[in-house]
Amino acid sequence: MTDFDAGSRTSRVWTNVGLPILGVVITVGAWWGITAAFHIDPFYVPSPADVVDTFLRTPEFLLQETWTTLQRVLIGFAIAVALGLVIAVTLAASRTVERMAMPILAAINAVPKVALAPLLLVWMGFGDSPKIVMVVLVSFFPVIVSTMAGLTSTPDDLQELTRSLKASWWQTFVKVRLTWALPQVFVGLKVATPLAIIGAVIGEVVNPDRGLGSVIAGSGASNDTPLAFAALVLLAVTGVVLFYLVAGIERLLVPWRVAK
Amino acid sequence: MITIDGVSQTFKGKSGPVEAIRDISLTIGEGEFLTVIGRSGCGKSTLLRMIAGLLKPTKGEVRVAGEVVREPRRDVAMVFQKPALLPWRSVEDNIMLPVEIFGRRKADHRAQVDRLLETTGLTGFRKRLPHELSGGMQQRVSLCRALIQNPKVMLMDEPFSALDALTREELAVELQRIHMDLGTTIVFVTHSIQEAVLLADRVAVLSSRPGQVRRLVEIPIPRPRSFGHNAHLDQVAGVSAELHSLLLSDTHLPKTSTL
Ligand SMILES: Nc1ncnc2c1ncn2[C@@H]1O[C@H](COP(=O)(O)OP(=O)(O)OP(=O)(O)O)[C@@H](O)[C@H]1O
Ligand SMILES: [Mg+2]
Numbered sequence: 001m002t003d004f005d006a007g008s009r010t011s012r013v014w015t016n017v018g019l020p021i022l023g024v025v026i027t028v029g030a031w032w033g034i035t036a037a038f039h040i041d042p043f044y045v046p047s048p049a050d051v052v053d054t055f056l057r058t059p060e061f062l063l064q065e066t067w068t069t070l071q072r073v074l075i076g077f078a079i080a081v082a083l084g085l086v087i088a089v090t091l092a093a094s095r096t097v098e099r100m101a102m103p104i105l106a107a108i109n110a111v112p113k114v115a116l117a118p119l120l121l122v123w124m125g126f127g128d129s130p131k132i133v134m135v136v137l138v139s140f141f142p143v144i145v146s147t148m149a150g151l152t153s154t155p156d157d158l159q160e161l162t163r164s165l166k167a168s169w170w171q172t173f174v175k176v177r178l179t180w181a182l183p184q185v186f187v188g189l190k191v192a193t194p195l196a197i198i199g200a201v202i203g204e205v206v207n208p209d210r211g212l213g214s215v216i217a218g219s220g221a222s223n224d225t226p227l228a229f230a231a232l233v234l235l236a237v238t239g240v241v242l243f244y245l246v247a248g249i250e251r252l253l254v255p256w257r258v259a260k
Numbered sequence: 261m262i263t264i265d266g267v268s269q270t271f272k273g274k275s276g277p278v279e280a281i282r283d284i285s286l287t288i289g290e291g292e293f294l295t296v297i298g299r300s301g302c303g304k305s306t307l308l309r310m311i312a313g314l315l316k317p318t319k320g321e322v323r324v325a326g327e328v329v330r331e332p333r334r335d336v337a338m339v340f341q342k343p344a345l346l347p348w349r350s351v352e353d354n355i356m357l358p359v360e361i362f363g364r365r366k367a368d369h370r371a372q373v374d375r376l377l378e379t380t381g382l383t384g385f386r387k388r389l390p391h392e393l394s395g396g397m398q399q400r401v402s403l404c405r406a407l408i409q410n411p412k413v414m415l416m417d418e419p420f421s422a423l424d425a426l427t428r429e430e431l432a433v434e435l436q437r438i439h440m441d442l443g444t445t446i447v448f449v450t451h452s453i454q455e456a457v458l459l460a461d462r463v464a465v466l467s468s469r470p471g472q473v474r475r476l477v478e479i480p481i482p483r484p485r486s487f488g489h490n491a492h493l494d495q496v497a498g499v500s501a502e503l504h505s506l507l508l509s510d511t512h513l514p515k516t517s518t519l
Contacts, residue, residue: 093494133303157344164338166331167361175360256347256389 010235034148039092046226051233054226062215066234069200069211073242076135077196084143091144092151093173109141113199117206131203131211138199139192146188150181183257186250193242197235261310261413261445262288266320268470269306280306282470283320291443295456298466298474299507304449306367306414311447314336315336324413326402334362337411339419343398345405352377352386355404362409376404380434396427403431407438408509416448420455432458432484440483453503456484457496465506475506 028048034040034049042050055062087105091098113134121128122174154177204213212231219228250257269281280303288294297305309315310323313332313365324336337358345354352373352482359369379381380400399419407412420428432455439446439459450456456463460479467474479499481492 155343155344157340158346160314160338160340161344162361163314164332164336165358165361166334171361175357176346179346254348256391 043223043225046229050226051229053081054224054230055233062212062230065210065212065215065231066238069197069235070238072131072200073135073196073238074202075128076132076199077139079132080136080140080192080196081143082133084140084188084192085147085185088141088144088151090145092148092177098148105141105144108137113138114202114206117202121207126207126209130207131200134203135196135199138202139195142188142191142195143185144188146191147181147185150184151177153184154180162180182254183250186246186254189250189255190243191244193246195240196210197239197242201235229232261292261325261370262286262447263323263452264288264307264311264320267307267310267317267322268319269303269310269315270318279470281310282472284471284473285320286464286473286476288445288447291445293439293446293448293459293461294464295448295450295460295462296464296466297450297453297456297503297507298471300451302466303471304310305417306464307466308338308417308447308449311413312336312415314338334358334409335412337406337409337414339402339406339416341418341421343390343395343402345398345401347390348386350389351382351393351401352404354390354401355408357405358409372408373404376407379438380404394427396423396431398422399431400434403435403438407442407463411444412425413445413447416446418449421451424467428452428455433484435459436484453500453507456503457481457499463503465503477503477506 032048035042035045040047046054087101091101116137117130124130124133139214158176158180159172162176167175167251200211201213201216202212205217207215208217212235215231216228219225219231262359264284264286266278267281267284271278271280286294296307298304306315310317311324313322313329313336316330346357349357351448355373355376356366356369359366359403360446370413373386374383377386380403382397382404385393385397390401393401401421403419423431435446436459438444444457448456448459457479463477463479465474465477466472477499480500481495485492
């Protein structure tokens, strides 16, 4: 496992698949061990077995709720990314606009989103839209900040090059700056993915109808801690899957970066 | 081909003005290979950027092919100290960049790309990404990218200085051959006396800041030249020694340039 054999196939599979699985196994093992060793009441912290039992009692129901939450996350995330990219490009294109808009955007980002949830309820009622809006609100800012950082990080030598070729602003932007920004954009996307899930859950907990957040809110009312944990585990799994999905897309789109 | 007419450059630095170049006048003939040497910070890059139209002189003017330079020209190509390649583009796509930006048809330039790759020994690497190449190969790609412009003038700012000694020599010999084939006018900035003597028809020795032309030295050694084994070792040694002492005795600056 030295750097010498890092290139061989088996060791790559080991580092990319084996190690993460091992990490999960150790964590679940520790969780189990602690609940067993200290005889913790499942009402406070259920053991992994309790959680699995709970899941197996109503798997279709829980998967259905997961799917509901996931849809809200995906739609909201897509909107946040599109909005974030457009805003970032606009801000990077004009210093005037940037100066004017940045304080507003930072202020919007600084507002505690939980405090907005009741307002969203007033404006949009129940259903999907307030949750999706919450996802957007929570996750758009990192996309903007990282994209702008990427767009303004074009190295001097590449800037001199395009200037010496008399490239137009648009050519420079498309052929150099935008692609140069991609690795940074993905940093923002990776930060935004878990935030998107948090946003959906905030929306559902504060304003419950369906989705895993609503399940958690409901389980509190019925003192069903294992159910809450089952929902949490499903959320965590969703988060991990989305994160690796984004990382996979990054590998496809930014191969020169991943290769380093 | 290039007329530098009483050019000065003073930067407005944070702690007062910095006079980088003072009153340089030079005429560079068509097809000439001029090298510029001088100590670090004497304004060599500044001079080159003014010829390239990337920087406006505070006094005087530069003319290329009879026209006053006010902005970059597409028949003037720059080669920088760093290769400045786009990391996501393959070797051949990097070379094609100027063609795309000039809005020319790529198909018309494929054959030329093939030829350039061949002369620089990169044919087997055309599909590779820059990070898969050595520093010397990257600099070759950047040279090809300048040549695809079919420039009348090439401005080169210490293009080989980040490379090891052997690769430097190899590339210098290659550049000399390209210059002999194409007859491009070349202004080449370097720290290396050896490189200056190998490549140049004339060497412009700049004084320390503010940069002025201290001396123009002709190198009348017949081409092709090469390092080490040639029939003009005495001459090379003589010119090198002269350049050396010019650079070393920089402290006794003449009041006016010795043009
Ligand atoms: N944009 C700028 N603003 C202020 N000062 C500058 C600027 N560019 C260059 N200078 C100053 O002008 C002087 C000449 O710089 P230049 O880069 O031309 O030197 P050089 O001869 O190319 O040096 P080197 O051999 O190290 O590359 C330096 O003292 C530098 O600090
Ligand atoms: Mg320099």
